[in-house]
Amino acid sequence: MIWNILKKDLILLWPMAGLTALAQFAMAALMAASDTQPDAQYLLLAARLSVALVFLAMVFTIAFAVHQDPIPGTRQDWLVRPIRRGDLLAAKVLFVLAAVHLPMLIADLGGGLVRGFPVADAAGAALIRNLNLLVMITLPTLGFAAMTANITQFLVAGVAYFLLSIAGTIVLNLAARLGGQEQATNPLFWTGVAWIPQTVQRAALAAGAVVALALLYSRRRILLARSLFPAFAVLSALAVLLPWEWIFALQHTASAATPDAPVEAVFDAHAPRYRLAAGETPDAYDMGAAQVQLRGRAAGDISVETQSRRAKGDVTVFIPLRLGGVSAGDILWSDRAVVQLKTSSGKVLFRGRGDDLKLERGDGTAPVVRAYESIRIPALVFESIRNQPLTLQIDYSLSLLDRQPPLSAQALGADVALPGLGHCSTDRDEDGDEIALRCIIPGRAPSCLSTRLEDPASGRRNPETLLCAPDYAPYVVKPFPDALSRFEVETPFRDRLGLATYPVGVGQLSTAKVVITPYRPHWHRTRRVLSPGVRVADWTAEKG
Amino acid sequence: MTPNAVEIDGLWKKFGRFDAVSGLSMSVPEGAAFALIGPNGAGKTTTIKTAMNIIGPDRGSVTVLGVDSRQLAADDFTKIGYVSENQDLPGGLTVAQFLAYLRPFYPTWDRELEGALLGWSQLPPDRRIRNLSHGMRVKLALTAALAFRPKLLVLDEPFNGLDALVREEFMELLLGEAGETTLLISSHDLGDIQGVATHVGFIDQGKLLFQESMEALSARVREVNVTLEGDAVLPRHPPENWLDLKTTGSVVSFVDVRFDEARLRDRAAAVLGPVRRIDIRPVELRAIFTTIARSIRKEA
Secondary structure, three states: OHHHHHHHHHHHHHHHHHHHHHHHHHHHHHHHHHHHOOOOHHHHHHHHHHHHHHHHHHHHHHHHHHHOOOOOOOOEHHHHOOOOHHHHHHHHHHHHHHHHHHHHHHHHHHHHHHOOOOHHHHHHHHHHHHHHHHHHHHHHHHHHHHOOOOHHHHHHHHHHHHHHHHHHHHHHHHHHHHOOOOOOOOOOOOOOOOHHHHHHHHHHHHHHHHHHHHHHHHHOOHHHHHHHHHHHHHHHHHHHHOOHHHHHHHHHHHOOOOOOOOOEEEEOOOOOOOEOOOOOOOOOOOOHHHHHHHHOOOHHHHHHHHHHHOOOOOEEEEEEEEEEOOOOOOEEEEEEEEEEEEOOOOOEEEEEEEOOOEEEOOOOOOOEEEEEEEEEEOHHHHHHHOOOOEEEEEEEEEEEEEEOOOEEEEOOOOEEEEOOOEEEEEEEOOOOOEEEEEEEEOOOOOOEEEEEEEEOOOOEEOOOEEEEOOOOOOOOOOOOOOOOEEEEEEEEOOOOOOOOOOOOOHHHOOOOEEEEEEEEEEEEEEEEEEEEEEOHHHHEOEOO | OOOEEEEEEEEEEEEOOEEEEEEEEEEEEOOOEEEEEOOOOOOHHHHHHHHOOOOOOOEEEEEEOOEEHHHOOOOHHHOEEEEEOOOEOOOOOEHHHHHHHHHHHOOOOOHHHHHHHHHHHOOOOOOEHHHOOHHHHHHHHHHHHHOOOOOEEEEEOOOOOOOHHHHHHHHHHHHHHOOOOEEEEEEOOHHHHOOOOOEEEEEEOOEEEEEEEHHHHHHHOEEEEEEEOOOOOOOOOOOOOEEEEEEEOOEEEEEEOOOOHHHHHHHHHHHHOOEEEEEEEEOOHHHHHHHHHHHHHHHO
């Protein structure tokens, strides 16, 4: 019976299935072409457009397949045929797998193989993307389509859902702003644990779809399905509001097999005030570049984040800390720092987030190092508490990233496979002052990456550039545009203003190498810094 | 006693605030050709769709071939054929593809009968369903419903939109296939199924007004023309069973729905006055239906 229904749907929908497959293959070809000509903007644009096309093709193919034998309605032929409802659902799922996911798998696998990745790597990445899209798009679309009787209803409901999502986003953001939070709709966007709420969101939506499909195909409970699925969608949207403590606890649990490290952080009362470097402002935010380069995020997101972080008229206070217990070569990364200033009776006078704090333990550095946690306190609050001795409490969610063996490639014209980084090529950037290292990998970009130029002939080395955009997900969360991740890091060899000269400059480029050190996250724990008698006025920055 | 192929017991179905079916009870004996008659909006389609488990009842129950309609499963539908005027068939399939699609679902599908039905219907096998005329689509649905020799064939207003010739052919086919198949056919026009129906149920405003065999119905309904001695005047309070009363000169005519020849003359004399002559004629099913319908509307 299943085969019979499937065959009927294939007869009816083969042109649509063919177009969907064609769109997926076209997208794969455009991505491949774009990868070989990274500067060809038209190819990049066409590839991005093809992503939207593939998305629409997928959604409509699924909807049309379901609507060949719709659930709502009283006129459909299948209702009075000897068709088991379970068989009908199985036939629809099989059709979607055959018409949407099989071409996707072939395109992704082909994309990996064409670029020379081993079959296992290419197939693994293709399968993960397939599963990701099955949960993210296919299941919700199947559920959504099954609740509607035809494409018109599907479109109207889809537009309504889209508009409600926008309205919900606005409301959530407004509520969060009023509540003093930064980004409500995606507060963890920049953090390594962003995958947890994203996974919860996807799982909630997929679970809603599964419940709806079960109700619709087993009992034709249309009203109940139409009530429950949106409820799951709301739950899914609210997953971004999961408390940080829960999310980080989950991350901790996921990495529980890693033994605890003797990491400690204490307030350093004897430290000097923080001294601003030349050109540095207290609002400096340097995470954005790594997010763009390692995670492929849009540069526009950074200005949004920067703006949201730049509070009006806030006073930046730099809390000195002594950090210890970090093994040589590791990076200690602060995923979140919740700072509280309390009176001796426990009354909280200030509660806020610390900025980015990271500590890189070079091979030769001391086991205990000094760092500063910057916090922004609203001016009025600062004035009221500036000379008051308060109890400082910082709750850290920390991660350790351990250094992987360094890799190297020729600074110019390299096209090599680097373990853990994929296929990488090097070239001068458009401005001619940096070496751009571009990598494609059937998996994720590393969470942190340091690069430097080194000339083996002369033994000269340029300063290291460290980029961190942590991602602790156990799988590749982002399924678009394809199963491959792309990242590009740049390491300078010339100062365009002529203020500085690099040991490895233009003259050494022909023999120079780019040395790349990836870092892998392996430890996630919380630590608390507690210190009484702290006066915030003592810890504002000194100008350098 | 003949078991019933369809048994409806106190069926209620509401759409919003509108009662489509209100406490309807009726039974279709096995082997019968049951005509469910009623004006448009009477509740015929709702009753049939409930029987086919296309919609669920609010109250009451329908038993079809011994199975509660809400429990009708795939296996049960191998014995039930269904044709509706507004059935959505897969328009992208050709006639041949549609029949090929259905064949594997029915263990009793008879290829020879299918061939014969196709011969009768003259359906072009390579034409897509969406390109068939309404009449052809109904023929195809009937072909697909008959080819597996169903135990119960349910036809919901199958004649709507069909021209006279197609109706005639349709009836011939039904007559030809009548036998072991129980037929439940709904229509607002009795004339179409007069030659087929063995039983009739009359439904209006969601209620069953009567149900009986055609034989009994024909026996109890007569058109009566009473010629009086003087000029005819319509009685103020005619008997309830005299419907559609009319006068022409000295003649009073009506339809007697509880005809009793032995008592008619005395009754007529008592109600109308001195009677000179009484002429009695049997009534066609269509006329019975229209008379009863008219009478109900008048009362309403």
